[in-house]
Amino acid sequence: MSDSFREVTSVSWFGRIxxxxxxxVFGLLLIVLMVxxxxxxxxxxxxxxxxxxxxxxxxxxxxxxxxxxxxxGKLVHVTGPVTADSGLADPEFGIAAQGLRLSRSxxxxxxxxxxxxxxxxxxxxxxxxxxxxxxxxVWDDSQIDxxxxxxxxxxxxxxxxxxxxxxxxxxxxxGAFALDTPVLDRIEGDKEFALSSSQAAAIxxxxxxxxxxxxxxxxxxxxxxxxxxxxGDYRIGxxxxxxxxxxxxxxxxxxxxxxxxxxxxxxLLMVDTGDVPAAKMFADAVSENTLITWLxxxxxxxxxxxxxxxxxxxxxxxxxxxxxxxSIARMGTGIIAFFLAILVGTTTIAVAWFWYxxxxxxxxxxxxxxxxxxxxxxxxxxxxxxxxxxxxxxAPT
Numbered sequence: 001m002s003d004s005f006r007e008v009t010s011v012s013w014f015g016r017i018x019x020x021x022x023x024x025v026f027g028l029l030l031i032v033l034m035v036x037x038x039x040x041x042x043x044x045x046x047x048x049x050x051x052x053x054x055x056x057x058x059x060x061x062x063x064x065x066x067x068x069x070x071x072x073g074k075l076v077h078v079t080g081p082v083t084a085d086s087g088l089a090d091p092e093f094g095i096a097a098q099g100l101r102l103s104r105s106x107x108x109x110x111x112x113x114x115x116x117x118x119x120x121x122x123x124x125x126x127x128x129x130x131x132x133x134x135x136x137x138v139w140d141d142s143q144i145d146x147x148x149x150x151x152x153x154x155x156x157x158x159x160x161x162x163x164x165x166x167x168x169x170x171x172x173x174x175g176a177f178a179l180d181t182p183v184l185d186r187i188e189g190d191k192e193f194a195l196s197s198s199q200a201a202a203i204x205x206x207x208x209x210x211x212x213x214x215x216x217x218x219x220x221x222x223x224x225x226x227x228x229x230x231x232g233d234y235r236i237g238x239x240x241x242x243x244x245x246x247x248x249x250x251x252x253x254x255x256x257x258x259x260x261x262x263x264x265x266x267x268l269l270m271v272d273t274g275d276v277p278a279a280k281m282f283a284d285a286v287s288e289n290t291l292i293t294w295l296x297x298x299x300x301x302x303x304x305x306x307x308x309x310x311x312x313x314x315x316x317x318x319x320x321x322x323x324x325x326x327s328i329a330r331m332g333t334g335i336i337a338f339f340l341a342i343l344v345g346t347t348t349i350a351v352a353w354f355w356y357x358x359x360x361x362x363x364x365x366x367x368x369x370x371x372x373x374x375x376x377x378x379x380x381x382x383x384x385x386x387x388x389x390x391x392x393x394x395a396p397t
Contacts (some may be wrong), residue, residue, distance in 0.1 A: 004134035005151060011127045020314040027310030030303060035348050038300040042352035045293040051266030052289065056282040059249060064175025071252045075260045075268065077278035079247040082179065082187070084169045092162075093220060093236070094206030095195070100187055101168040101241040107139040109229040110157040113149045121323040139235060158232040161209070162222075174246070178255050183248065186271035193240035194218030247276040301345045308337035 011019070055075055062071055064080035088102040089095065095102070117131040133150045143160040146152050172179040195203075197215050204213045211222040211234070223233030249270040250257035259267035270281050312333035320326030354362075 003154075004132055007131045007133065007150070009129050009131070011129075016127055016317050016320070017314065020317040023310040023313045027307045027313070030307035030310070031344070034300045034304045034307060035344065038297065038304075038345055038348045039352045039355075041293060041296045041300065042349060043356050045289060046356045047265045048289045049286065050264035051262040051268060052282055052285050054262045054264050055249070055260065055268045056279070059278050059282075061278055062252075064177060067176045067252075067255045072254065074252055075249065076252045076257075077247070077249050077281070078174060078177065079245065079275050080175050081245050082243050083173045084171075084243060085173075086169055088167050088169065088240075090165070090167055090238075092206065092208075094202040095199070095238065097193060097238075097240055099240045099242045100172065100184065101166060101190065102193065103166045103190060103239040103241075104164055105141060105237050105239070106160075106162050106164045107141050107235045108143070108158075108160050108162075109137060109139055109223075109231055109233045109235075110144050110160075111135055111146055111149070111155040111231070112138045112140065112144055113146075113151075113155070115150075121320055121326065123323065124321060127320075137229075137231065139229075162234055162236070172243075174248070176255060177257065180256060182259075182269065183250070183257055183271060186269070187241060187246055187273060189244065189273045190239040190241045192218070193238040195220065195238065244273065245275055247272045247274065247278075247281060249278060249281055297345075297349065301341050304341035304345050305337050308340045309334060312337055 059075045059077050060071060061077040062068060064078050082100060084098075084100070088097045088099055090102060090104055093104075095104075112135070114134050114136070115131055116134075117129050119127055119129045121127055135149070135151070135155050141164060144157055146155050146157040149155055168181075168184060170181070172184060195215055195218055200213070200215050203215075203220060207213055207222075209222065212224055214221045214226065216226045216235075219235060219237040221233070221235055223229055248257055249260075249268060251260035251268075257269070259269040261267050270285060272281055272284075315333055316326045316330035318326075319329045
């Protein structure tokens with residue numbers, strides 16, 4: 001079920017110029033923030049790389065059958081099965097399980113507003129926008145505030161009374177070692193935990209709400225008819241992180257694990273599922289650091305482009321007195337914004353390299369200059385010599 005309506009708004013040429021000038025201020029702020037962010041990202045990448053290199057050089061692999069006090073304060077690597085003294089339970093629905101973590105995901109059937117706008121530029125620089133608001137009923141895992149809808153009448157959402165929750169064991173054991181929340185939070189491996197029809201009676205007994213309860217597709221359905229949902233119906237599913245083998249790199253403190261403070265500046269506390277050697281854990285962390293660095297570089301360059309586009313935005317708006325000229329101007333300013341972003345972004349990264357890695361940056365620069373000089377002189381040496389003049393040619397008569 002869905003419905004929609006349209007709204008038409010207009011902005012004058014002078015109003016658009018005023019808005020574009022505001023965009024210039026925001027664009028300048030965005031450019032400054034992205035320059036700072038790109039510079040910071042290079043420092044973060046260097047610090048993390050140095051911390052990982054430091055950690056990989058001092059880590060000690062130890063057994064889990066006993067705690068060696070001689071390793072206190074050291075960076076250790078341990079591998080073994082996690083055990084727990086207690087089980088997991090969701091008391092609201094009478095669900096019990098054995099594992100590390102039980103996660104309840106909740107969706108409620110409710111109204112959602114979507115909008116789609118089409119803007120047309122008018123002769124004289126004005127702008128007309130036609131916005132179509134559409135409403136549909138969807139499943140969503142968070143409360144959608146219908147009071148903010150453009151047309152709230154007839155689209156009111158009921159309050160969401162049941163929410164997603166996570167139930168985790170308070171502590172666990174890894175042989176002779178104790179595992180607390182900071183370590184347990186890092187253990188992944190959650191899998192779908194399907195419910196069976198045999199659990200329906202226990203669920204109905206635990207649930208205190210007014211809605212009918214059924215088991216549908218391995219989850220709980222709260223409502224009269226799962227094939228024809230009504231506003232305020234719920235779908236509830238579960239994921240379970242089972243107990244199993246984990247590998248940990250951390251600082252040994254008594255029989256517990258804490259983050260290891262490196263001289264380079266980072267704190268190391270790494271947890272993987274399965275039997276993972278220390279060398280592979282550090283190699284994976286290095287790869288992750290590289291990926292994050294490049295993703296942040298790309299995001300910074302993209303936002304720099306957006307910032308320069310806002311900075312040059314008034315040019316297109318001014319020329320929109322004749323819409324055709326404004327479109328051409330925006331195409332040109334978009335290309336300029338892209339090249340300015342590349343110039344400023346790469347310069348910032350280069351300066352950051354000289355700041356954080358001066359020896360490496362100087363070595364790369366020197367290698368580049370040597371390569372350029374070698375290509376230049378090689379090209380000169382292969383240049384064909386000028387033909388010798390024939391005897392008597394050019395001699396004075």
